Amino acid sequence: MHKKINVLLINGPNLNLLGSREKEIYGDETLYDLLDNLKKRSEKLNISLSHVQSNAEHVLIEKIHSSKKNNIDYIIINPAAFTHTSIAIRDALIGINIPFIEIHISNIYAREDFRSHSWLSDISQGVITGLGFDGYYWALETISKRCCIQKK
Ligand code: DQA
Numbered sequence: 001m002h003k004k005i006n007v008l009l010i011n012g013p014n015l016n017l018l019g020s021r022e023k024e025i026y027g028d029e030t031l032y033d034l035l036d037n038l039k040k041r042s043e044k045l046n047i048s049l050s051h052v053q054s055n056a057e058h059v060l061i062e063k064i065h066s067s068k069k070n071n072i073d074y075i076i077i078n079p080a081a082f083t084h085t086s087i088a089i090r091d092a093l094i095g096i097n098i099p100f101i102e103i104h105i106s107n108i109y110a111r112e113d114f115r116s117h118s119w120l121s122d123i124s125q126g127v128i129t130g131l132g133f134d135g136y137y138w139a140l141e142t143i144s145k146r147c148c149i150q151k152k
Contacts, residue, residue: 002046002144002147003046003147004046004047004048005045005046005047005048005073005074005143005144005147006047006048006050006070006071006072006073006074007042007047007048007049007050007072007073007074007075007076007140007143008050008051008052008063008067008070008072008074008075008076009035009038009049009050009051009052009075009076009077009136010051010052010053010060010063010064010075010076010077010078010079011031011051011052011053011077011078011080012053012054012055012060012077012078012079012080012081012082012083013054013055013056013080013081013082014055014080014081015031015053015078015080016031016053016055018030018031018034018105019031019033025105025106026105026106027105027132027133029133031053033133034133034136035051037133037137038136038137038140041137041140042140045140045141045144046144047140047143047144049140050070050072057082057086057088057089060079060082060089060092061088061089061092064089064092064093064095064096065092065095065096067096067098068096068098072098073098073143073147074098074099074100074101074143074146074147075093075098075099075100075101076100076101076103076136076139076140076143077093077100077101077102077103077120078102078103078104078105078136079102079118079120083102083104083108083115083118083119083120084114084115084117084118084119085119086119087119089119089120090119090120090123093120093123094123099125100120100124100125101124101125101126101127101128101139101142101143102118102120102121102124102126102127102128102129103127103128103129103135103136103139104127104128104129104130104135105130105131105132105133105135106129106130107129107130108129108130109129109130110130126142
């Protein structure tokens with residue numbers, strides 16, 4: 001087993017509404033359901049998972065900035081609508097230089113044209129889009145594998 005990995009999960013605006021928001025796109029499970037399942041999976045993978053959800057861009061940016069002093073090894077981020085607008089979040093992630101995986105519950109390429117552009121994808125380790133909540137689980141699995149190789 002690898003050393004404990006510190007992962008920060010960031011969920012952007014309106015993801016607090018999961019379970020009631022546009023269920024035909026985002027499903028009927030809540031953010032609480034998602035976190036509960038991810039916590040359980042993290043324990044099995046020897047990952048310490050911290051989480052922030054905010055509707056405010058500056059809160060997410062400050063959390064990204066504090067990742068260094070909090071010894072975060074990896075970030076999983078669903079920037080939600082900030083994906084398509086936020087150069088500030090892009091710059092924050094470049095500034096801290098911690099690897100991250102970008103997640104979208106829906107397939108952003110199969111929706112309105114404005115969702116096809118992400119300010120984060122090209123600086124991410126990879127993007128998972130359209131796999132529902134499973135995308136978050138796959139991100140955890142990938143991090144576990146990658147950090148296992150680096151930290152042994
Ligand atoms: C989303 C896709 C974004 O376009 C949208 O603004 C969201 C959620 C997703 O998880 O599918 O709020 O990031």
